[in-house]
Amino acid sequence: MKSFLRGLVLALVVVASIIAWAALPWPVLLALAVLFVLWMQLTRAGRQAGSATSVGVSTLPQRVGSSSVVVVGIAGVVAVLVSLLAMGVGYSEALSSSGSADTAIVMRDGSASEVSSVLEHDAIVAIAEAPGIARDKSGKPIASPELVVAANLPLSDGSGDEGSVQLRGVGEQAWAVRPDVKIVAGRKFQPGLRELVAGKGAQRQFAGLEPGSQIKLGSQMWTVTGIFAAGNATDSELWGDADVVASAYRRGSSRTSVFARLTGASAFAGFKAALKGDPRLQVDVQTTLDYFSKQSEQTTQAIRIIGIVVGVIMAIGAVFGALNTMFAAVAGRAREIATLRAIGFRGTPVVVAVMLETMLLALLGGVLGGVLAWLAFNGFSASTLAAGTTAQMSFQLHVTPALLWTGIKWALAIGFIGGLFPAVRAARLPVTTALRES
Amino acid sequence: MKYLHLIWAALWRRKTRTLLTLVSILAAFLLFGMLDGVRTSFANAGKSAAGAERLQTGSKLSFIETLPQSLQARMEQLPGVKMVAYANWFGGAYQDPHNQIFTFAVSDNYVDMYPEVTVSPAERKAFEQTRTGVLVGDLLAKKYHWKVGDKLPLQSNIFPNRDGSKNWSFDIVGVIHSSKPDDRQMLQGGILMHWKYFDESNPYNRGRVGWYVTRVADASQSDRVANAIDALSANSDHETRTMTEQAAMAQWIKQMADVGFIVVSIMGAVFFTLLLLTGNTMAQAVRERTSELAVLKTIGFSSASVLGLVLAESVVLVLLGGVLGLGLAAVLGPVLSAGSGGMVSMPSVPASSWAIGLALMLAIGLLVGLLPAMRAMRLNIVDALAGR
Numbered sequence: 001m002k003s004f005l006r007g008l009v010l011a012l013v014v015v016a017s018i019i020a021w022a023a024l025p026w027p028v029l030l031a032l033a034v035l036f037v038l039w040m041q042l043t044r045a046g047r048q049a050g051s052a053t054s055v056g057v058s059t060l061p062q063r064v065g066s067s068s069v070v071v072v073g074i075a076g077v078v079a080v081l082v083s084l085l086a087m088g089v090g091y092s093e094a095l096s097s098s099g100s101a102d103t104a105i106v107m108r109d110g111s112a113s114e115v116s117s118v119l120e121h122d123a124i125v126a127i128a129e130a131p132g133i134a135r136d137k138s139g140k141p142i143a144s145p146e147l148v149v150a151a152n153l154p155l156s157d158g159s160g161d162e163g164s165v166q167l168r169g170v171g172e173q174a175w176a177v178r179p180d181v182k183i184v185a186g187r188k189f190q191p192g193l194r195e196l197v198a199g200k201g202a203q204r205q206f207a208g209l210e211p212g213s214q215i216k217l218g219s220q221m222w223t224v225t226g227i228f229a230a231g232n233a234t235d236s237e238l239w240g241d242a243d244v245v246a247s248a249y250r251r252g253s254s255r256t257s258v259f260a261r262l263t264g265a266s267a268f269a270g271f272k273a274a275l276k277g278d279p280r281l282q283v284d285v286q287t288t289l290d291y292f293s294k295q296s297e298q299t300t301q302a303i304r305i306i307g308i309v310v311g312v313i314m315a316i317g318a319v320f321g322a323l324n325t326m327f328a329a330v331a332g333r334a335r336e337i338a339t340l341r342a343i344g345f346r347g348t349p350v351v352v353a354v355m356l357e358t359m360l361l362a363l364l365g366g367v368l369g370g371v372l373a374w375l376a377f378n379g380f381s382a383s384t385l386a387a388g389t390t391a392q393m394s395f396q397l398h399v400t401p402a403l404l405w406t407g408i409k410w411a412l413a414i415g416f417i418g419g420l421f422p423a424v425r426a427a428r429l430p431v432t433t434a435l436r437e438s
Numbered sequence: 439m440k441y442l443h444l445i446w447a448a449l450w451r452r453k454t455r456t457l458l459t460l461v462s463i464l465a466a467f468l469l470f471g472m473l474d475g476v477r478t479s480f481a482n483a484g485k486s487a488a489g490a491e492r493l494q495t496g497s498k499l500s501f502i503e504t505l506p507q508s509l510q511a512r513m514e515q516l517p518g519v520k521m522v523a524y525a526n527w528f529g530g531a532y533q534d535p536h537n538q539i540f541t542f543a544v545s546d547n548y549v550d551m552y553p554e555v556t557v558s559p560a561e562r563k564a565f566e567q568t569r570t571g572v573l574v575g576d577l578l579a580k581k582y583h584w585k586v587g588d589k590l591p592l593q594s595n596i597f598p599n600r601d602g603s604k605n606w607s608f609d610i611v612g613v614i615h616s617s618k619p620d621d622r623q624m625l626q627g628g629i630l631m632h633w634k635y636f637d638e639s640n641p642y643n644r645g646r647v648g649w650y651v652t653r654v655a656d657a658s659q660s661d662r663v664a665n666a667i668d669a670l671s672a673n674s675d676h677e678t679r680t681m682t683e684q685a686a687m688a689q690w691i692k693q694m695a696d697v698g699f700i701v702v703s704i705m706g707a708v709f710f711t712l713l714l715l716t717g718n719t720m721a722q723a724v725r726e727r728t729s730e731l732a733v734l735k736t737i738g739f740s741s742a743s744v745l746g747l748v749l750a751e752s753v754v755l756v757l758l759g760g761v762l763g764l765g766l767a768a769v770l771g772p773v774l775s776a777g778s779g780g781m782v783s784m785p786s787v788p789a790s791s792w793a794i795g796l797a798l799m800l801a802i803g804l805l806v807g808l809l810p811a812m813r814a815m816r817l818n819i820v821d822a823l824a825g826r
Contacts, residue, residue: 069718076711080704115502116529116595150500152679162679164500217499219677249499310469314708317465321715324458328722 014420018413048345052353055340056333057360063332066325070358071365073321074414077314078369078407083377084307085406086397088300090382094395095296098232099288101265103177106258106275109282113295114148114256121253123281127260130278132271134261136176143260144174147242149249151217156207165202166237167217169245169255177259181234186211186226191241194248197226201235201394205383209238220248233292236383236393259288299384315414322418326358330422337426338434347427354423355416362415366408373407374399441743445751448727456755459719463759464766466712467795470705471767474791477701490657492551493664494686495650498677502527504646505676507637510545513652516666518659523548524647526633529596530606532582539578540628541592542648543636549573551651554617555625561586561612569635571611575626579613586610592629597640606639652680709802717806720752724810731814732822745815752807753800760799764792 021029040046060067106127111117119127128143135141147169152162172191175181189195198209208214214221222240229235246252262268265287272285286294330337337350383394449456495513497503504526513522523545530541542548546566549557557565557573565571574584584590590608598604614625637643654663664680671678724731731744739747768787787795 066718066722069714072714073711076707080707083703111595118596150502152498152500167500219498219673249503310473310704313465313469314711317462317469317708317715318711320458320461320465321711324455324462324715324719327454327458328718 010420010424014417017416021409021413021416045346045349049349049352049356052340052345052349053356055336056353056357059333059336060357063329066329067361070322070325070361070415070418071368073318074362074365074411075369075372077311077318077414078366078411079372079376080314081307081311081410082370082373082399082403082407083397084310085304085403086373086377086399087382088303088307089400089403090395090398091303091384092293092296092300093398094233094235094393095292096289098230098234099290099292101268101287101289102262103288104260104262104268104271105286105288105291106260107256107284109284111284114146115150117256119145119255119258119283123283124255124258126278126280127258127275127283130260130271130274132262132267132274134263136173140173141260142173142176143258144171144177145242145255145258146170146174147245147249147251147254148256149245149251151238153206153215153217154208156205158207163206165206167196167245168237168239169242170239171242174239174259177261178230178234180232181228181230183226184229186224189225189240192244193241194220194222194244195225196222196238196240197228198224198238199235200227200229201381201383202238203227204381205236205394217248233393233395311410315410319414319417322358322362322414323421326354326419326422327425330354330426334426334429334434338429338431341427341431342435350427351423354426355419358419358423359412359415362411362418363408365415366411369411370399370404370407374404441747441750445747445754448723448747448751449755451723451727455719455722459716459755460759460762462715463712463756464763466708467760467763467799468767468770469708469763470795470798471764471787471791472771473701473704474794475767475771475787478788478790490660490682490684491654492683493650493652493654493660493667493680494683495652495667495678495680496648498668498679503676504643504648505650505671505678507645507647509650509670509676509678510647512670513650513667516663516670518654518656518663518666520653520655521547521550522653523551523651524633524649525651526636526643526646526648527596528631528636529594530592530629531595532590532592535593535595538595539592540624541594542628542630543633544630545633545647548630548651549614551653552625556615556617557612564611568609568611569632570607570609571632572608573612573614573630574610575614575628576616577626578628579610584610586612590629597636597642600639600641650678651683709798713802713806716752716756716802717809720748720755720806720810721813723751724748724814728817728822731817732819735817735819736823741815744817745811748811748814749804749807752810753803756799756803756806757796760795764795 040050105114106119107114107117108119124145128141128145133141133143149167149169150164151167153165155161155163175188183197184200186197189197196215198206203209209224209227211224211226213224215224216222228239242255246254260271262271268287275281275283275285337354341347341350377397378399380397381394382397495505497505507524510522510524513519525545525548526543528541528543529538531538549555549562561573565573572590574590579585588610590610592606592608594604594606599606608629608631614628614630616626633647637645650667652663652667654660660682664682667680668678731748734744734747735741764787771786
C-alpha cells in the first residue's frame with residue numbers, strides 16, 4: 001500500500017512537471033533554474049548533490065556503451081520530430097511570405113481559390129479604379145488582372161511522368177505588385193509573344209525549363225526566356241502574358257483574380273468597403289497575407305499533427321529505453337551509491353545527482369538530434385500539391401531556432417522521466433543490501 | 439522447442455527490464471504498423487482489380503480544361519471498348535463556401551464503371567427518374583446525418599444556376615456503399631449528380647465534360663485502346679491524354695509528396711534506435727547470467743545450444759513486443775478513422791505490413807542477439823564459474 005502510494009505520488013510529480021515544462025514561459029523556467037543553482041551552491045544538501053554528480057559524471061567514460069544508448073535514442077527522437085516540424089514550418093513560411101498586408105487579391109465571391117474564380121472584363125476595370133490602390137509614376141493604378149490555369153509538364157525526375165504546374169498570365173503591373181519577384185537568369189517575357197518565365201521551384205521540378213529552351217503546353221510551343229526567384233510560393237509558377245495565356249486557354253477577356261498594391265496596409269478597409277459596396281461587383285476581397293495564410297492552414301496543421309503523433313510514440317519508446325539504461329546504470333553503481341550514503345550523503349542529493357546525470361545525457365542527445373536534423377534537412381526541398389491550387393508547390397524545410405529549442409525541451413523531458421524512477425530507487429535501496437550487491 | 443520454458447524463464451529473470459524493453463519495441467512497431475499502413479494505402483490506390491481495366495481521358499492541355507461530350511459516341515465505337523462514362527467537376531460546398539465536398543456531375547452509366555461500389559436497385563431507379571436527384575457516399579451521409587429523401591442545398595464555387603445564383607438544391611435519392619468495406623472508395627465521400635441536369639441548368643457548360651472513364655474488355659489491351667482514344671482527337675483543339683486509372687492515381691499521389699521517402703526515413707531512425715536499446719538489454723542480460731550459462735555448459739549443454747538459447751531469447755523478446763505493437767496499430771487505426779467521421783482514413787494493418795513486420799522482427803531479434811550469443815557460446819566454463 002505504502003509503495004503504491006509512493007508510486008502514485010511520483011507519477012503525479014512527473015505529470016505535473018511535464019505540464020509545467022511545456023506550459024511555463026522560459027523566464028519562469030530560467031528563474032527556477034537559477035533557484036536550483038543557488039540551492040546547489042548554498043545549502044549542504046546542494047553541495048552534496050554537486051559532488052555526487054561530479055563522481056557520476058567522472059565515471060561516465062567507463063560506461064560509454066550504455067550511456068550512448070540514452071544519447072543516441074533521444075537524438076533519434078529529436079531528429080525525427082524536428083525534421084517533421086521543419087516541414088510544416090517551411091510549408092507555411094513559403095505561403096505566408098507570398099503575401100503581404102499591403103497588397104490585396106480580389107476574386108469572385110465564394111471562390112475558395114484562384115483557379116475556381118472568374119472575373120469578367122467589366123469587373124476588372126471597375127476593380128482597378130477602386131480607391132486605395134497605389135499608383136505608379138505615370139499615374140496608372142498598380143493593379144494586375146491575372147489568369148491562373150493549370151498546365152501539364154513532364155517532371156524532371158526522368159520518369160517521363162507529367163505533373164501539374166500553375167501557369168499565371170499576368171498584366172504589366174504584376175512586377176510592381178510583387179517587388180520581391182526578380183529575374184535571376186535570362187530576361188522577362190515580351191508581352192504579346194508566346195514566351196514564359198519560370199520560377200526557380202518550377203525549374204527544379206519540371207524538365208526543360210532553361211532560358212532559351214522551348215516547352216510544349218498542350219499543342220503549342222512556348223519559349224522560356226528567363227528564370228525568376230521570389231523566395232516563396234510564387235517560385236513554383238510559370239508566368240506569361242495574360243492575353244496570350246487567355247487565348248491559348250480560350251478564356252477570352254476574363255481573368256481569375258486581380259492583385260493590387262495598396263497605398264498602405266491601412267487603406268485595405270476602404271478598398272474592401274468600396275468593392276463590396278459596388279452593386280456591379282460580387283467579389284471577395286482579402287489581403288494577400290490572409291489569402292495565402294488561409295491556404296496553408298490545413299496542410300500546416302496536418303503536418304504538425306503527424307509530427308507530434310510520431311514524436312510522442314517515439315518518445316514513449318525512448319523513455320522506456322532511457323529508463324532501462326538508467327536502471328541498469330544505477331544497478332551497476334549500486335555499491336558506489338551505497339558507499340556515498342554510508343558515508344553520510346542523504347537521499348535527496350543522490351536523487352538529484354542521478355537525475356542531473358540523465359538530463360545531461362538527454363541534453364547531449366537533444367543537441368545531437370537537432371544538429372542531425374539541421375544538417376540533413378535544413379534547406380531540403382520538398383514538394384506537394386498545394387492546398388487550394390491545382391499545381392505542385394515546392395518549398396524548403398526550415399529548421400528554425402524555435403524548433404531546435406522544442407527538440408531540446410522534448411529531450412530534457414524524456415531525460416527527466418527516464419532518470420527519476422531509477423534515481424528514487426537508488427536512494428531507497430537499503431544501504432546494507434546495496435553494499436552486498438555485486 | 440523443448441527448451442521454451444527455459445527461454446521463457448530467462449526472459450523474465452528481470453521483470454522490470456524486460457517490460458521496459460517490450461514497451462520500447464512495442465512503440466517502434468506501433469509506429470511501423472501505422473506508417474506502413476499509410477504507405478501501402480498510398481501505393482495501392484487505384485490498384486483495385488478494376489484499376490487497370492479503367493482508362494481516364496482528360497484534356498492534354500491541363501486537367502481543368504473540358505472536352506466535348508460528342509466524343510463519347512466516337513469512343514464507344516473503338517474496338518476493345520466496353521463502356522464509356524463521363525463526369526464534370528462541380529465544385530460543391532455544403533453550408534460554408536469553404537467546406538468543399540467532392541461533387542461530380544456524371545453520365546447515367548457512371549456508377550456501372552465502379553463495380554466496387556454498390557447502390558441498391560430501387561435507389562438506382564429513383565436516381566434515374568429524379569432530375570435533381572443525387573447519390574451520396576455513405577461516409578459523407580454519416581458525417582452530416584443525411585438520409586434518403588432529404589433536400590440537399592449545395593453551393594458551387596464555379597457554376598451558377600440558371601437563376602444566376604450559385605445556390606443549387608438537390609434531392610438525396612440514394613446512398614453509395616462500398617462492396618468491400620475495408621477499401622475506402624473516393625465515391626463513398628462524394629456526391630454524384632446528373633450531368634444532363636448540370637448541363638441544362640448552367641449557362642456556361644454547353645455540352646462539355648471534364649473527363650471520360652472508359653472500361654476496356656480486356657486489361658491487356660489497355661495501352662492500345664488508350665492510344666486509339668488519343669488518336670481520335672489528335673491535332674484538334676481538344677487533344678486528349680488517356681491512361682489507366684492506376685497510372686493516373688500513381689502520378690497524382692506522387693505529386694502529393696514523396697510519402698515513401700518520408701516513411702522510410704522515419705522508420706530508419708526508429709529502428710536504429712530500437713536496435714540499440716534492445717541490443718543493450720540483451721548484452722546486459724547475458725553479462726548478468728554468465729555463471730548460469732556456465733552451469734548449463736557444465737551439465738552438458740553444447741556451445742551451439744547455448745548460442746541457440748540466447749538467440750531464441752532475443753527473437754522471442756522482439757517478436758512479443760512487435761506483435762503487440764502491430765496488433766495495437768491494427769486496433770487503433772480503425773478507431774481513429776471512425777472517430778474522425780471518415781475524414782482521416784487510417785487503414786487497418788494490411789497483410790503485407792504484417793509480413794514485412796514479422797520479417798523485421800526476426801531480423802532485428804537475430805541481429806541484436808548475435809553478439810551476446812556469441813559471447814555466451816565462447817564462454818570458458820572455468821573462468822565463468824570463478825567469476826573472472
